[in-house]
Amino acid sequence: MNWKNFKSEKFLILIIIIVATLLRVIKLDEYPPALYSDEISQGYNAYSVLTTGRDEYGTWFPISFRSFGDWKPPLPTYFMAPTIVVFGLNEYGIRFSSALFGIGSIALTYLLTKLLLNDAGVALLAAGILTISPWHILQSRSAMLVSCELFFLLLALSTFFKGLSEKKWWVVSAASWMAVIYSYYGGRVIVPLFLLFLLVTFRKQILAAKSQLMLPVITALLLLIPLGIVFVKQPDVLFGRAKTVSVFYDQGVVLTVWDLIAQDGTQKSPLLVQLLHNKPYHYTIDIIRRFFQHFDGRFLFFTGDLHPPFQIPGMGILYLIEAPLLLIGLRKLLISYKPYRTFILFWIAVSVLPAALTFVTPASNRTYTMIVPFSILIAAGIVTIVNHFKKLSTRNLVIFVLSVGYLCSFSYFIFQYALVLPKKHADWWHFGYQQLYQYLKTQEDKYKVIAISAKASVPYIFLLYHYRLPPNQVTGSIDRNLVVDEFGFEHVNRVGKYRFPRHFEWEKDGVKLPLQTLLVLTPFESVGNSAREIKQIYYPNGNVAFRIYEIE
Amino acid sequence: MINNIKNQKSKIKNSLVKISGITLFWIIVSALLLVVTRFGLLGILPPGGANSFWFRLPTACASVLSIIFATLIIYKLSANKKLVLFSGLFLAISPWHIEQSRIYSPAMLGLTVSLGGVFAATLTRKSFVRLLILVITGVMFYLVYPSVWIFNGIHFSLTINEFLQNLFKLISVDFLFYHNDSFWAGGFRTQGVLLVSYLPLLLPGLWYLLTNFKVSHIRLLLPFLIFWILAASNPLFPDQREFFLVIPYLAVATAYGAVVFLQEFESGKFIVKTMLIMFAVFFVYEQILFFHWYTVHYHNRIKNERIYELEKF
Numbered sequence: 001m002n003w004k005n006f007k008s009e010k011f012l013i014l015i016i017i018i019v020a021t022l023l024r025v026i027k028l029d030e031y032p033p034a035l036y037s038d039e040i041s042q043g044y045n046a047y048s049v050l051t052t053g054r055d056e057y058g059t060w061f062p063i064s065f066r067s068f069g070d071w072k073p074p075l076p077t078y079f080m081a082p083t084i085v086v087f088g089l090n091e092y093g094i095r096f097s098s099a100l101f102g103i104g105s106i107a108l109t110y111l112l113t114k115l116l117l118n119d120a121g122v123a124l125l126a127a128g129i130l131t132i133s134p135w136h137i138l139q140s141r142s143a144m145l146v147s148c149e150l151f152f153l154l155l156a157l158s159t160f161f162k163g164l165s166e167k168k169w170w171v172v173s174a175a176s177w178m179a180v181i182y183s184y185y186g187g188r189v190i191v192p193l194f195l196l197f198l199l200v201t202f203r204k205q206i207l208a209a210k211s212q213l214m215l216p217v218i219t220a221l222l223l224l225i226p227l228g229i230v231f232v233k234q235p236d237v238l239f240g241r242a243k244t245v246s247v248f249y250d251q252g253v254v255l256t257v258w259d260l261i262a263q264d265g266t267q268k269s270p271l272l273v274q275l276l277h278n279k280p281y282h283y284t285i286d287i288i289r290r291f292f293q294h295f296d297g298r299f300l301f302f303t304g305d306l307h308p309p310f311q312i313p314g315m316g317i318l319y320l321i322e323a324p325l326l327l328i329g330l331r332k333l334l335i336s337y338k339p340y341r342t343f344i345l346f347w348i349a350v351s352v353l354p355a356a357l358t359f360v361t362p363a364s365n366r367t368y369t370m371i372v373p374f375s376i377l378i379a380a381g382i383v384t385i386v387n388h389f390k391k392l393s394t395r396n397l398v399i400f401v402l403s404v405g406y407l408c409s410f411s412y413f414i415f416q417y418a419l420v421l422p423k424k425h426a427d428w429w430h431f432g433y434q435q436l437y438q439y440l441k442t443q444e445d446k447y448k449v450i451a452i453s454a455k456a457s458v459p460y461i462f463l464l465y466h467y468r469l470p471p472n473q474v475t476g477s478i479d480r481n482l483v484v485d486e487f488g489f490e491h492v493n494r495v496g497k498y499r500f501p502r503h504f505e506w507e508k509d510g511v512k513l514p515l516q517t518l519l520v521l522t523p524f525e526s527v528g529n530s531a532r533e534i535k536q537i538y539y540p541n542g543n544v545a546f547r548i549y550e551i552e
Numbered sequence: 553m554i555n556n557i558k559n560q561k562s563k564i565k566n567s568l569v570k571i572s573g574i575t576l577f578w579i580i581v582s583a584l585l586l587v588v589t590r591f592g593l594l595g596i597l598p599p600g601g602a603n604s605f606w607f608r609l610p611t612a613c614a615s616v617l618s619i620i621f622a623t624l625i626i627y628k629l630s631a632n633k634k635l636v637l638f639s640g641l642f643l644a645i646s647p648w649h650i651e652q653s654r655i656y657s658p659a660m661l662g663l664t665v666s667l668g669g670v671f672a673a674t675l676t677r678k679s680f681v682r683l684l685i686l687v688i689t690g691v692m693f694y695l696v697y698p699s700v701w702i703f704n705g706i707h708f709s710l711t712i713n714e715f716l717q718n719l720f721k722l723i724s725v726d727f728l729f730y731h732n733d734s735f736w737a738g739g740f741r742t743q744g745v746l747l748v749s750y751l752p753l754l755l756p757g758l759w760y761l762l763t764n765f766k767v768s769h770i771r772l773l774l775p776f777l778i779f780w781i782l783a784a785s786n787p788l789f790p791d792q793r794e795f796f797l798v799i800p801y802l803a804v805a806t807a808y809g810a811v812v813f814l815q816e817f818e819s820g821k822f823i824v825k826t827m828l829i830m831f832a833v834f835f836v837y838e839q840i841l842f843f844h845w846y847t848v849h850y851h852n853r854i855k856n857e858r859i860y861e862l863e864k865f
Contacts, residue, residue: 027710132629191812199850225817260849263848263849263852264848276841276844278842281837281841285730286749288748288751289726289729292724292725292726292729292751293726295725296720296721296724296725297717297719297720297721297723297724298717298720298721298724301716301720302716302717302720320716330762331762331763331765334759334763335763361849388783
C-alpha cells in the first residue's frame with residue numbers, strides 16, 4: 001500500500017467513525033423510547049456508587065451488582081459513572097458509555113479484520129457494515145451490558161493477535177479478557193473457550209515466548225481474584241440468574257421424557273425404556289436445536305429477537321440484502337482465508353453457545369459477539385462479488401446496486417426504529433413510568449399509601465430513579481423480599497409509603513389496602529367496586545399503560 | 553462435487569466391474585433395510601383400513617424404485633462409489649422417505665417419476681430423445697401427482713415476505729431435523745426430514761459442496777431450486793409436500809459428509825477415531841430410536857387420531 005492509499009484508508013475509517021458516532025449518540029434520550037428496567041438499575045447503582053461508594057444494597061464497591069437478584073456484572077455500571085458525572089443521572093448519562101463502546105467496537109473491528117485477513121477493503125467494509133447494522137445500533141443505543149462485552153472482546157482479540165509479533169500487547173490482552181468476564185455473564189462461558197482455542201492453535205508462538213507470559217498471566221490472575229472471592233461467598237454471583245433460564249431448569253424436556261415413558265407402558269423392560277427415552281439424549285438434541293435456531297434465516301433476516309426489548313419491528317438482526325452476501329462470504333472464507341477460517345467459525349459457534357444453553361432462544365443479546373464475524377463474512381462477500389466482475393463498468397454497476405440496496409435497507413431500518421418501535425414496543429421499553437411518577441409526585445401528599453403493581457416491570461427502581469432518591473437514605477428504607485421468583489428475581493415490597501405487590505390480586509391484596517390509597521395497575525389487572533379510576537397513563541400509540549385508582 | 557461425466561467414464565467402468573466384498577455386503581444390508589422398512593407390516597403400520605396394504609403397495613414399490621433410480625443417477629454422474637452407496641443408504645433410512653413410502657403418497661410417486669425421467673435422460677445423448685423423455689416425464693408427473701398446487705388452478709397468494717420466510721423455513725435446522733410439519737394430519741411431525749445425527753454429516757457435506765461449487769453446477773441444482781421455490785410458494789404452506797422432491801439432494805449432501813467422515817477416520821489420529829466412533833454409535837442409536845418412535849409412538853398417535861375422527865365425525 002502506498003502513502004496515498006494509506007491516507008485514503010485513514011480518511012475512510014474516520015468517516016465511518018463519524019457516521020457511527022452520529023448514529024449512536026444523537027437523541028439517545030428519545031430512541032429507544034424509554035429507559036428499560038435494567039438500564040435504570042445500572043444507572044441508579046452507578047449514581048449510588050458515585051455518591052456514596054456503595055450500591056443500593058449498601059455494598060461497598062461491589063464486584064457484582066445484586067440489582068434485582070440477577071447479580072449484574074459490574075463493569076458496564078462502573079463505566080456509567082463518568083458519563084453520569086458529565087450528563088447527570090438521565091438517559092444520556094446512562095446510555096452514553098454503551099454508545100462509546102459501540103463506536104469503539106467499530107474501530108476495533110477494522111483493526112482486527114485487518115490483522116486477521118490483511119485486507120484493508122474487507123476491514124473497512126466490515127467496520128462500515130457494523131456502523132449501519134440494526135443489531136449493533138440497537139445494542140449501542142441502550143445500556144445492556146453486551147456493548148461493553150463486545151468492545152473488550154475485540155480489544156482482547158486484537159491485542160492477542162498483535163501480541164503474536166509484539167509480545168507487550170499480551171498484557172493489555174490479558175486485562176481485556178478479564179474485562180469481558182466482568183462485563184457480561186456470557187463472557188464467563190466464552191472467555192475460557194476462546195483462551196483454550198487460542199492456546200491450542202497458537203501453541204508454538206505462545207510456548208516460544210514463555211518468559212514473556214509471566215506478566216500477562218499474573219495480570220489476569222490478579223484481576224480474577226475479586227470475582228473468585230465474591231464467588232466463594234455467594235456462588236450465584238458467577239452466572240446471575242442463568243440457573244433459572246437454563247435448559248435444565250425448563251421442565252419441557254423432563255415432561256417429554258415422562259410422557260414417552262408412560263406411552264411405552266409397563267410391558268417393556270424398564271432398562272430398555274430408559275435407554276430409549278432418557279434426559280441426556282433429549283437435552284443434547286434440545287441444545288443442538290437451540291444452537292442452530294440462531295442461524296435460521298427467519299431470525300436473522302425477518303423477525304429478529306422476539307424477546308423484550310430486543311426486537312426492531314418488521315425486520316431481523318441483519319438486512320435481507322445481506323443473506324446472499326453472507327453465503328458468498330462464507331464460501332470465500334472457507335476457500336481463501338484458510339489460516340483464520342477455523343478461528344472465525346469458532347468465534348461464531350462459541351458466541352451462540354451461552355444462548356443455546358438457555359430456553360430463551362433465539363436470542364440476539366446473548367449472541368451479540370457474533371455480530372463481528374458476521375460483518376466480516378458479509379464484507380468478504382461484497383468484495384468477492386465486486387472482484388468477480390473484471391469490467392470496470394460492470395463492477396461499478398454492482399457497487400451501485402449494492403449501495404442502493406443498502407440505502408433502502410438502512411432507510412427502512414431508520415423508519416422502523418424511530419417511528420414504528422416507539423409505538424409498537426413502548427411497553428417492552430417500560431414506557432410510562434416517567435409520566436406515572438411525575439403524576440404521583442404531585443399526589444403523594446394526599447394519600448397514606450401508594451400501591452403500584454409489579455406486573456409490568458420492577459416499579460421500585462423507577463421510583464428511586466425518577467425521584468432521584470439519595471442513595472444513602474434508600475438503603476435503609478427499602479423493605480426487600482429476597483426469595484427469588486420462578487424467573488430468578490428478588491422483590492421489593494415497599495419503599496416508604498410506596499408498596500409494590502408482586503402479583504396483585506384485588507380479592508387478596510386489594511382488601512388489605514387502607515382508605516386513602518392510590519392504586520396503580522396495568523390494564524390487565526382488575527379492581528373491585530370500591531376503587532375509583534382517576535387517571536390513565538398512555539403509551540405513544542394511545543393504548544393505556546397504567547390505570548390509577550383511588551380506594552374510597 | 554459431482555465430477556465431469558467424460559473424465560470419469562473409465563473409472564465408472566472399472567468400478568462397475570469391481571465390486572468388493574464390503575461393497576456387496578453394504579448393498580445387501582441396504583437392500584434388506586429397504587425391504588423391511590418399506591414392506592414390513594405395511595398394512596397395519598401406520599394404522600389404516602382393511603385394504604391398506606394394497607392401497608399402499610404402489611407407493612412402497614415406487615419408493616424402492618426411487619432409491620434405485622437415485623443411486624443410478626449418482627453413479628452415472630460421479631465416479632465415487634462410496635458416495636453412491638452412502639446416498640442410497642441415507643435415502644433408504646431417511647425418516648421422511650420411510651414415512652411417505654408407507655402411505656399412499658403422490659409425492660413419492662412424483663419423485664419416482666422424476667428420478668426415472670432423469671435416469672432415462674442420462675442414457676442418451678440425443679437432444680430430441682431427451683426432449684421426448686422430458687415431455688413424457690412431465691405428463692406422467694402430472695398424472696401421478698396432480699395435487700401439486702400449481703396444477704390446481706390456485707393462484708400464488710403469499711406476500712413476498714411470507715414467501716421468503718417459507719424459503720428459509722424449509723432449509724432451517726428446525727424443519728429439517730426437528731419438526732417436519734409439512735404433512736400435519738397423519739404426518740410424522742415430531743421428527744424432522746432427517747435425524748439430528750445426520751447433522752454432523754450434512755454440515756461437512758455442505759462445506760465440501762460449497763467450497764467446490766462452480767457456476768456450471770447450477771444446472772444440477774436447478775431441480776432443487778424449482779422444488780424449493782414451488783414448496784415455499786404453496787398457498788397452504790406449511791401444509792405442502794412439494795419439498796419432498798428435494799430429498800435426494802439432502803441424501804447426496806449427507807453422503808458427501810459421510811465420505812469426508814470416512815476419510816478422516818482412515819487418516820485420523822486416535823482421538824479423532826474415538827470421536828468418530830462415538831458419533832457412529834450415536835447415529836445407530838438414533839436410527840434405532842427412530843424405528844421405535846415410528847412403530848410405537850407414531851403408531852399410537854395415528855391410532856388415537858383415527859379413533860377421534862371416527863367418534864367425532
